[in-house]
Structure formats: structure tokens, C-alpha cells
Amino acid sequence: MEVPFLDLGAQLGPIRDEIVAAITRVVDSRQFILGDEVRRLEEQLAEYSGVRHAIACSSGSDALLLALKALGIGPGDEVLTVPFTFFATAGAIALAGARPVFVDVEADTFNMDVKLAAEAVERNPRIKAILPVHLYGACCDMDAIGEIARGIPVIEDAAQAIGAEYKGRRAGSLGAIGCFSFYPTKNLGAFGDAGLCTTNDDALAAKLRALRVHGRTGTYYHEFVGMASRMDGIQAAALGVKFKHLDAWSDGRARNAALYCRLLTSAGVPVIAPRPAEYQTRHIFHQYVIRCARDRDGLQKYLKAKGVGSEVYYPLALHQQPCFAGLGYSAGDFPVSEELARTVLALPVHSDLREGQIEYVVSRIEEFYKLAVNERE
Numbered sequence: 001m002e003v004p005f006l007d008l009g010a011q012l013g014p015i016r017d018e019i020v021a022a023i024t025r026v027v028d029s030r031q032f033i034l035g036d037e038v039r040r041l042e043e044q045l046a047e048y049s050g051v052r053h054a055i056a057c058s059s060g061s062d063a064l065l066l067a068l069k070a071l072g073i074g075p076g077d078e079v080l081t082v083p084f085t086f087f088a089t090a091g092a093i094a095l096a097g098a099r100p101v102f103v104d105v106e107a108d109t110f111n112m113d114v115k116l117a118a119e120a121v122e123r124n125p126r127i128k129a130i131l132p133v134h135l136y137g138a139c140c141d142m143d144a145i146g147e148i149a150r151g152i153p154v155i156e157d158a159a160q161a162i163g164a165e166y167k168g169r170r171a172g173s174l175g176a177i178g179c180f181s182f183y184p185t186k187n188l189g190a191f192g193d194a195g196l197c198t199t200n201d202d203a204l205a206a207k208l209r210a211l212r213v214h215g216r217t218g219t220y221y222h223e224f225v226g227m228a229s230r231m232d233g234i235q236a237a238a239l240g241v242k243f244k245h246l247d248a249w250s251d252g253r254a255r256n257a258a259l260y261c262r263l264l265t266s267a268g269v270p271v272i273a274p275r276p277a278e279y280q281t282r283h284i285f286h287q288y289v290i291r292c293a294r295d296r297d298g299l300q301k302y303l304k305a306k307g308v309g310s311e312v313y314y315p316l317a318l319h320q321q322p323c324f325a326g327l328g329y330s331a332g333d334f335p336v337s338e339e340l341a342r343t344v345l346a347l348p349v350h351s352d353l354r355e356g357q358i359e360y361v362v363s364r365i366e367e368f369y370k371l372a373v374n375e376r377e
Helices: 008-029 036-049 060-070 088-095 114-123 142-149 202-211 233-243 246-267 296-305 322-327 335-343 355-376
Strands: 053-057 078-081 099-102 127-130 155-157 177-181 195-199 216-218 288-292 344-347
Touching: 008 036, 008 233, 036 053, 036 195, 036 233, 053 060, 053 202, 060 088, 060 155, 060 177, 060 195, 060 202, 078 088, 078 114, 088 099, 088 322, 099 322, 114 127, 114 142, 127 142, 195 202, 246 288, 246 355, 288 335, 296 344, 296 355, 335 344
Parallel strands: 078 099, 078 127, 155 177
Antiparallel strands: 053 195, 177 195, 288 344
8 A cells, every 4th residue: 555655646636726826816917926815814823823813934944044134133142942953953053143053852742841941041141042943733832931031032944834733732832922824734835835934013013024125115215135036926825725735634644643643652653753742732743753763774674665754853963064053062962852863753644644554653653563572582
């Protein structure tokens, strides 16, 4: 049986004609950059996320950089974040001219360890922002992070978490600015790169809108040094069509995740299934990530041979990346992140999976570990 890790073709099929019509509308309007489609999408996503403002931009990475710039983060500043995340989280901090300061994550939630974060803020007055990551579609403990911040702005890296909820509140509404990615593989994915910032602060919203167009506040008048980070109308049109299906797709992922958890528990294999914290009142399962107590790489190779797609997010913690060697961290500084990098494996969870496919994946995992036991005996 073939079980693809992601099947964008299956997702696109039922809505292809509607998307083509929406793209044609943009072509006919000739509003290729920003324009009506972008404004409409911003209004929809602001309401969906429970915020006053949504500011569309050209990627999730740019959303992070725009947020840092809007808050005045720059050279000499330090920003607290985690080493177990996609590169853009720390990359944006470095591009802003600031220094990433890492704290480890929790093994069960994959998100920022709030006790370690509190200690870091207490001992480091140079920290000017906190950038927690809602990894794999589950929100961090944002009340605790807000208490730790004590007035320091909190930027949510919600790139993987659109629609996720913390105590009933949506990701993107929980900090000073929320940052989203619409990379094609996301729960809400564009036909290329696209991103979004959210905020309830009118002044920050105005600055973000200026920064995405080179800091322009009037025609050829520039109050800030900004960047070219505008969303294309075609991307907004495609996202507007797909947005109508977002909750159904995310709910489908959650159902598939629940089935995985039941089957993996029953199978008794040496893997740890994700267990959302109580405050994570809606996990959207952008990824369904298990921790393999034994031989993650061998399991992945075996699954591939049996037609099952899987991915490792992420095989190297950020403090171990060559480009961050100058930060002065060493192996062993963040043991949980380093252990996760050795043990995590993302299984197919997209909403087009059939129950039989999930059963097949779990059976192959069980089969691999039984074979491993027999070989040792």
C-alpha cells in the first residue's frame, strides 16, 4: 500500500475549478500585488484569528522579520526563543541584527519550557522580545509566557498553527504580533510563498503595513527602512478558496491523530505518541510527530520500503547549525532538543488519509520493531 506523507493533488482536486476561477479573476483585474483579493483575505483571517488586524506579506519568514522590525528589535538586542524549530525562527532574529538566545523545550509538548524561559529572562536584561513557537500545530503555554515577559513583547511563531487554540483563544491573538506561514504544505497552503502578521495594536498594524512596502507611509515617502514583502493577489485568491475548507481539513487531521494514538497505544511499540496539554484546547496537527525510543532512522527507512512517507522535523537543533556556531553554544546545552532531533518522526496525517492507510502505517511500525526484537534474539 502507498501512503504518501502529503497529497496536495487529492486536496486540490475538488476545488480546482474554483481556484482557477479565482486566479482568473486576479488576472482580469490586473491587481497582481496586494489589491482586493489580499484585503478580503486579511479581513477573513483577522476575524478567524480573533484580532483586529491581519497584514499579509510574502512569506512566514518575512512575517517574523517584519514583526521584529515593527517592535524595534535590532543590533544589541537579544530575543528569547527555542532551538527545536524550523530555521526561520532564529534566522529572522539574526537578520534583524539581534542575537538569538535559546532555552530548551518540553519533551511532551515540543514547545518552550516556561520554567527555563523565566530563569533566562530573570538573568538577562538584554532580552527585548520573546519568540515562542507553536510547533506542529499546538500552542505554547501563553499565559505563563505572558507572566514571564513582564512587558517584554511576545511574538508568536504560529507558522504551523493557524486555527490552533489556547484555552479557547486562537493562535495569533495571544501576543503582541502573530506570524503565520502559507507555504504550500501548511494546513492552509498557498501556491507558492505567502505569510501573514496579526495584531490587536493599531500602531503596530500601521507600522507593519508600512514596513512590507519599504517603510512607505505615502507615495514615495518612507518613514522607515522596510522591505519588499507584499502578498501576490494570485496567492490571496487561492488562499481565499482554500480557507473555506481549512477547519474541515484541520478537523480531519485531528481525527487521524486520535486514531494513530489509539492504535499505537494498543500496538505497544517503543514510540511515544503526542499528548496535547490541557491548555491546548485545539491542536490542528500540522504534523503528527512520534518519538522513537529505538532506531528512528531504521524505522523511517523501513517505512519507505513499505510505501509509507515520513519526515524528520528537525534532525539538527538550531544551536548546532554551523551558521550559529558564533553564539557560543555547545552539544549538551539543550538536551531535550538534541534528544528530539535524534528521535522524532512525522507520520502522514493529512485529511485525505483513509482509516485503512493509518492502520497500515501502524502495522508496519509494529512489524519493524518485532523484526528488530527477533534479530536481537
